[in-house]
Amino acid sequence: MIGDILPPWVVVAERFDDVPEDSLFPEEEPLIARAVEKRRREFVTGRYCARTALARLGVPPGPILRGERGAPQWPSGTIGSITHCAGYRAAAVATSTSGITIGIDAEPGGPLPDGVLETVASPEEIATLGRFRDEDPRVNWDRILFSAKESVYKAWFPLTGRWLDFTEAVVDIEPSGEFTATLLISDPRMGTDRLTGRWIVASGLLATAIALPRVAPERHRSG
Ligand SMILES: CC(C)(COP(=O)(O)OP(=O)(O)OC[C@H]1O[C@@H](n2cnc3c(N)ncnc32)[C@H](O)[C@@H]1OP(=O)(O)O)[C@@H](O)C(=O)NCCC(=O)NCCS
Numbered sequence: 001m002i003g004d005i006l007p008p009w010v011v012v013a014e015r016f017d018d019v020p021e022d023s024l025f026p027e028e029e030p031l032i033a034r035a036v037e038k039r040r041r042e043f044v045t046g047r048y049c050a051r052t053a054l055a056r057l058g059v060p061p062g063p064i065l066r067g068e069r070g071a072p073q074w075p076s077g078t079i080g081s082i083t084h085c086a087g088y089r090a091a092a093v094a095t096s097t098s099g100i101t102i103g104i105d106a107e108p109g110g111p112l113p114d115g116v117l118e119t120v121a122s123p124e125e126i127a128t129l130g131r132f133r134d135e136d137p138r139v140n141w142d143r144i145l146f147s148a149k150e151s152v153y154k155a156w157f158p159l160t161g162r163w164l165d166f167t168e169a170v171v172d173i174e175p176s177g178e179f180t181a182t183l184l185i186s187d188p189r190m191g192t193d194r195l196t197g198r199w200i201v202a203s204g205l206l207a208t209a210i211a212l213p214r215v216a217p218e219r220h221r222s223g
Helices: 026-032 037-056 116-120 123-135 141-160 217-222
Strands: 011-015 078-085 088-095 099-108 169-173 178-183 194-202 205-213
Touching (some): 088 205, 099 141, 123 141, 141 169, 141 178, 141 194, 141 205
Parallel strands (some): 078 099
Antiparallel strands (some): 011 088, 099 205, 169 178, 178 194
């Protein structure tokens, strides 16, 4: 699913079920030692997806530890992002010569719980969603906006090491399946204040993804 909204230089592994429990490295066990079963399963399968995707880049299996504020510590020379929600786990990785940063997020397909939208979206963003809802009420536009903002954070944090509040990026969703995030705070490590991404609704789930290339997309296309 999420591979459909990422460019070819990003390698994806995803699962709609969980893997057997024995695939963690000993160094990863302390990260999950006190977790409840549900959390343990998503962590194990998320790491499994990450190692599967990294293997396709030629990276041998190894522990993926947790860095500052929960960000995965990717092997040297690689970048990536992990997401999990009920019924879905995925990892997206690339070489750091291909890309600058990646952020992916998957969510259950239903609407956001009451009251959440108002805490993550501006009145302008909410008004835009209202227009989209009038045009196509089958799509949970509020959940797409929420997910897009989480993808923005996952792309932002590994580069900057800084918190980014939901109010610090304005996300414009396009009904065609794209979105643009305008960052309201700048950081030189980011190199841009605009991130573009894509969204998809499929299999009762939705997902968003951002992949910032190191070179212009045309160069990637022409090889
Ligand atoms: C970190 C956050 C984005 C995770 O999203 P989520 O929907 O709760 O959970 P997901 O399953 O999609 O993603 C969890 C994975 O994200 C990754 N992650 C966690 N913190 C991260 C960070 N600071 N940077 C990058 N990736 C991070 C981890 O791999 C984690 O899985 P793991 O713990 O099993 O390794 C969310 O919990 C959060 O803190 N959001 C607030 C910040 C924000 O979104 N701001 C919006 C800016 S516009």
